Amino acid sequence: MNLPSSGLPTSAVVPREQTQAILDRRGAAAGQIKPADHYTLADRLEQQAARFAERPFLIYGKQSLSYAEVDARANQIAHTFYAKGLRAGDVCAMVMENRPAFFCTWFGLVKLGVVVAFINTQVNGRPLLHALETTGAKALVIGEECLGNVLATEGLPTLAYWLVGDEENPWAGDLPGFIDRQFASRLDSAPRSAFPRDIRAAVEAQATTLLIFTSGTTGLPKAARYSHMRWMSSGDVMEVTLAATCDDVFYCCLPLYHGAAATSVTSTALRAGASIVVRRKFSVSEFWRDVVRHNISVFQYIGEICRYLLNRPEQPGERDHNLRCMLGAGLTPESWQRWIERFGPVQVFEGWGATEANTALINVDNYVGSCGRVPDWERTNLRLIRFDVENDCHPRDENGFYQVCEVGELGEAMAFIVNHPEIGGGRFEGYTSADATESKIRRNVLHAGDAWWSSGDLLRQDADGYCYFVDRIGDTYRWKSENVSTQEVADALGDLPGLELINIYGVQVPGHEGRAGMAAVLMQAGQVFDPAALYALSEARLPRYAAPLFVRVSAAADLTSTFKLRKVDLQRQGYCPAACHDPLYIRDEQSGTYQPYSQALLQRLELAPFVVADHG
Template identity: 40%
Template sequence: MSNRIGRYFQSVGFRKGDCVALIMDGRPEYVCSWLGLSKIGVVTALVNTTQRGDSLRHSLDIVRAKAVLLGTEYSDVCPEVCEDIPGFRLFAMGGGRTPPGAVSLDQVLPRISAETLSKEIDKQNFKDQLLYIYTSGTTGLPKAAIITNARAVFMGYGVHCMAGIGPEDVLYTPLPLYHTAGGVIGAGAAVLSGATVVIRSKFSASNFWKDCVRYDCTAAQYIGEICRYLLATPPSEDDRRHRVRIMFGNGLRPQIWQEFVTRFRIPTVGEFYGSTEGNANLINIWNKVGSVGYVPWFAKPFYPLKLLKVDPETNEILRDANGRCIRCRQGEPGVLVGDINKKKIVTNFNGYVDKGATEQKILRDVFRKGDSYFNTGDILVEGELGYLYFKDRTGDTFRWRGENISTSEVEAVISNIVGLKDVIVYGVEIPNVEGRAGMAAILDESKSLDWSRLEEGMRRKLSSFARPLFVRILRQLPMTSTFKLKKIDLQKEGYNPNLIQDPLYFFDSKSGTYTRLTPQLYDEIVSNVVRL
């Protein structure tokens, strides 16, 4: 199929360097599409299938896409966005309705030769661009990260090297194929290592282990909050009836790690750290609970990752009297950066299609004049023996009562207290009060939140300065497609009951309980009548 796709697009005028946007649910044709286009040097932009309107138009514009290859399940998505783009072309694949003006590939591909495009493939090299993958940030318009052939091979084949995934394995991935984890690392297990990959187009907690049993999976992927969702499902015989020997991904919280591997009998967890565009990559394949990676002492001098000191209040990177950045000591949190070396595949930073966005992620003159590092924006800390642990994202940590509060740590504690419900923690400003007060947004669709349990649990497990002053009860949860909880919009909305329809609560320090936040109480707080 990939040969047919490559030959067809070549026959209708597409050439090396052109870009085709791909909008399709996860299925084998998805991988065949970008693989076939790559054989003639065409770059595929893997568009988030949830994008619509201006966001979708932006994603097509920034990569200068000449066409969209559309799964017919999204026939209604593109026409209104694409119709005013001169010379834009539309192709469709799937059993559904082909949109007006689109070429049905299901009809034309069977007539195309499946012979390998040997001459065209010979013209490609490791530095050529293969894919554009959009960052799934929690706010703002998406940025298109550049994935070269070399980077795709490095990420995909890394699964084989680090996790031992090979031709005898069956890998289960419920992740979207338009992001790196599912689309490059997961698909790469088949393309580069010969493993069988089972694709589920949409994640389902209730069907996760059923699928693993049905398809006799030996490995599985996770990301974000997936492991917590699995723990929240009722116990089942499938929890231990599967043959999964390893799960790998990122985002398994330390607070549920041991409970997760015990309940589901997972022999090995491969927790890794990295980003689509970044050159700072780590992996913990040794079952060290909570760690995102390991750098042994003898590798530190030449391994390209460093932790830099930051201001505890502003999270700005600190520099010494000579203008150089300061390395963190063991046990001292700092921002993780990766040395940019364009001569090496592993440490080069290809950045984004937007050069301005690329420059914003580069830190210069770090240890000597002229050097450059990729700034991850993430706060990590090195523990004993070289294991590294994720603390928070820059900007997520806030200061209250003279103490630094890690939102991710407080989120994990509260989530455990309230039965693994979704929780988002952030800092909010109170007029004329130093720092930011903690606020927690808790998803409670069934209206079953046990306030007594919440208050008692926070008293026992959180320091007084870390307990959220405000609580917002959500009926719906803002979340990215890679199961990351959005908090920027919630933080901007704050705690004003005159503007927010969700129930709001305020912690009464005298009674040690949460009380309903009324407009009158709100006015007393912001006018400093209520002393905090």
């Protein structure tokens, strides 16, 4: 660990050879499983259940489920779903909050070789219908706590709908006729004995096991494919990175329908034989109590969670814990430094990547502010490719090829797509949609005939090979740990009475990670903006994280020569009254409307004034 005697992280550069040695160990771990191996997530679960049978696997409140118990419950799920007609290669969607039943249901499905599609627990209506359609789901498993969203959705397709009970959130109303009323009793009486492996014997490691939704730059979220090989390799790699053992306790407080919790946390804990403390939802007040109560040693974060914890008033004994390391993304240098100073010398593995990415960066040096280091660019499939933000394009050289960034230059992270039958690393597994998959591939980038995954993220590197995330390209921004598509928000709010045009974009909020949503609205001639109506529409059609936090009522549309909505200047002006000269409003959940901009309202909502960048 790169910590001085004070226990604080350092910005001293470690030798490149030291960093590369760790990356080489990660690379070796990543290559253990071959694409054609007949080895799946279910096989790993059963191996580890035999090896660590009585060790605690899942801890939830006062419950503790051993590896053997989780495997037995997964067997019950597998027997039940097989009897209901699911077979290897079928897709079963699943909407459920964080709790032991999530893991047992998921693992039971993979014992059949079924592909599991995780559905965001916050969506209903069109986004839910889209999720079921784009995954080609044959069935939907509904956690009882999520039944309301499903029943609020009109036009549900003809699928099998199976309900998994939730003692903490029982459904008070009548169950509709399309939900199988016998499912729960069949599940309870199903055998706990091992489910026959020959049912999935033909499934290869390169086959898809998960579908995880990730937002693109336009439209509704896309379902990214995640193979058994990549899921298990993630655990293999992170086991050596974190030096994880069966004595570690992982904290799972991020939603399992997201990539991080369901992939990195679960695969690493399973690989190491470690325990996972599962919390249904993140709680600022309970975080450190959980860490101490359960002797948690590893925590997967997002920057926003760290900010919440840092903004909480200091409590006695905050450094009296055994948290040794944390991994994640979005931790600002300022928050990083404050975290270590306040909570003690915890090693931070800040990284960069994406659910569908065929590459990744990780900071193994505890070097403050960096999302990873590349000591030798010839030993990675990643490159930073020059990008012209103002003109939204990649400059070309005299031969028509893209250009690799020099030190300090802004560039899009791209990764060469490896396509070899015996190599799993570097593959781009894509999405359920062939068009969506192709849209993320750039061809003839550095050489004729090559193919690269396009991340849409802008990064910079320094002279020592440390990389820093800068921003997203295009129309997707990240807020409250969620990717938000501007097109989706605009579509949801597009029929506001009297509206002529609406332009959605993300703006930086000092002290917050990511960007908050802002809407520039142009009303029709003679029509007046109704802030309460916009609030009501956003509440009815959008998750709260996607609802615009700020609104400006524009006097005229800002269009390009090709009639595309211009956003660069709007983003620069943000919600600064002196810069935008339009009426400004701020979303206020307390009053249930958008209130006129005021310093007092900003302070009450704990939002800092917008800082206009100097582009002179």
